[in-house]
Amino acid sequence: MNYHVLTLFPEMIENCIETSITGRAINKGIISFEAVNIRDYATNRHKHVDDYPYGGGAGMVMQVEPIHLACNAIKEKAGANTRVIYLTPQGRVFNQSIAKELAKEEELIFLCGHYEGVDERVIEMDVTDCISIGDYVLTGGELAAMVVIDAVSRMVPGVLSNEDSGVNESFENNLLEYPQYTRPEIYEGYKVPDILLSGHHANIEKWRREQSIYRTLKYRPDLLDEAVLDKKDKKYLENIKISLHSQD
Numbered sequence: 001m002n003y004h005v006l007t008l009f010p011e012m013i014e015n016c017i018e019t020s021i022t023g024r025a026i027n028k029g030i031i032s033f034e035a036v037n038i039r040d041y042a043t044n045r046h047k048h049v050d051d052y053p054y055g056g057g058a059g060m061v062m063q064v065e066p067i068h069l070a071c072n073a074i075k076e077k078a079g080a081n082t083r084v085i086y087l088t089p090q091g092r093v094f095n096q097s098i099a100k101e102l103a104k105e106e107e108l109i110f111l112c113g114h115y116e117g118v119d120e121r122v123i124e125m126d127v128t129d130c131i132s133i134g135d136y137v138l139t140g141g142e143l144a145a146m147v148v149i150d151a152v153s154r155m156v157p158g159v160l161s162n163e164d165s166g167v168n169e170s171f172e173n174n175l176l177e178y179p180q181y182t183r184p185e186i187y188e189g190y191k192v193p194d195i196l197l198s199g200h201h202a203n204i205e206k207w208r209r210e211q212s213i214y215r216t217l218k219y220r221p222d223l224l225d226e227a228v229l230d231k232k233d234k235k236y237l238e239n240i241k242i243s244l245h246s247q248d
């Protein structure tokens, strides 16, 4: 996986991606990235990349030309059909299934906007996907690009050291993850659930499954509509729904 990030703040991307698991994946040669400074493609003397909006209004708009030139330069290496993802609150809301889908690509171009956004012709000419990371507004697309890159990278084979750790986790099958504990067994009176110390694997699996369902019902009931549940799961769910109702 090769990421190309178009940005006015390349150091923001570099600092972030070179840290932790994505940094290790770069060192292992599984992923690579380049942060491309859009300003390097400014054609005017002052290296301006933004201007006042036609029709008036607040703020500045990023110009089409430097972005288009930068995009074309990247596509020379990455291929003309490389997807160009523009991070914008107007995009499709990012989720785990989009992360998995993007992880299948070999090259991805991310465009980070600033100011009041980019000239609409960039979207018409170059952008293939618009992605938002949620219903709030950021000052720029860099953090959103990093969120997407992080989530996509961990779906690229070989990035996670234990391949398993990408399977039994939140949003897999639209269920939240079960709670985890490690030593010590008791901390300031707070105990690890007995079942996890029992050594009884089938019971532990059952408990974890039920915890996943319970948490999803409690914190993200919207996910349950899409969750794949078997007969036992459904029975458990009905029972906890009844007992939660009797509590209110």
Ligand code: 6GU
Pocket: 086, 087, 088, 089, 131, 132, 133, 134, 135, 136, 137, 138, 139, 140, 141, 144, 145
């Ligand atoms: Cl992708 N960009 C910006 N600027 N703000 C956002 C966003 C993206 N997603 C949510 N808010």
